Amino acid sequence: SYELTQPPSMSVSPGQTATIKCTGDKLGDxxxxxxxxxxxxxxxxxxxxxxxxxxxxxxxxxxxNSGNTATLTISETQAIDEADYYCQVWDSNTVVFxxxxxxxxx
Amino acid sequence: xxxxxxSGPGLVKPSETLSLTCxxxxxxxxxxxxxxxxxxPPGKGLEWIGSIYHSGDSYYNPSLKSRVTMPLDTSKNxxxxxxxxxxxxxxxxxxxxxxxxxxxxxPPQFYFDYLGQGTLVTVSS
Numbered sequence: 001s002y003e004l005t006q007p008p009s010m011s012v013s014p015g016q017t018a019t020i021k022c023t024g025d026k027l028g029d030x031x032x033x034x035x036x037x038x039x040x041x042x043x044x045x046x047x048x049x050x051x052x053x054x055x056x057x058x059x060x061x062x063x064x065n066s067g068n069t070a071t072l073t074i075s076e077t078q079a080i081d082e083a084d085y086y087c088q089v090w091d092s093n094t095v096v097f098x099x100x101x102x103x104x105x106x
Numbered sequence: 107x108x109x110x111x112x113s114g115p116g117l118v119k120p121s122e123t124l125s126l127t128c129x130x131x132x133x134x135x136x137x138x139x140x141x142x143x144x145x146x147p148p149g150k151g152l153e154w155i156g157s158i159y160h161s162g163d164s165y166y167n168p169s170l171k172s173r174v175t176m177p178l179d180t181s182k183n184x185x186x187x188x189x190x191x192x193x194x195x196x197x198x199x200x201x202x203x204x205x206x207x208x209x210x211x212x213p214p215q216f217y218f219d220y221l222g223q224g225t226l227v228t229v230s231s
Contacts, residue, residue: 043221045218095165
């Protein structure tokens, strides 16, 4: 089965850029999406089709995908961006999630 | 605006069947799109359970496939999740959602563009 790997945690200072990576075999051949989940809330889609933003998602959120790595970039990170972030793909007729990255803004 | 609401028992005994319903508003499930379930054990990550199309076409997580069914009720605009022979490992917050994307693209993709607020199901005697 296909696997997506994310760092369990990372931290960033307010106003700086956070880059969250997701790796998988030939990941660049698939479309990647990203979810943000804050404590006690359901996940929210923040990026789909590698780099598209749903309506209402700030331009600070951007995505890229090439080779074996997809990246979610959060520019000018704010305290409200502190959350868990999950990457996800569709592979072999299954939805596959990464293990999630806890982003701390401090 | 599509809205989804999960409902069902919050406590299920081991070996019994977990049953949840997802009521959909703002869109008729008979018109299209895939609809599905994910779950999240306490303090852990997201796990996809399965997805179903209005025609009945479905996909399931291989690790759960033998225990899961996802019936649709288009007359009530809702779909359900049934997991049989549950154990403590099935304790989780269960989310229902609408999937966007499709199989016709290159590459194909599916992603959850709407999710319900989730419901905690605890498996315990």
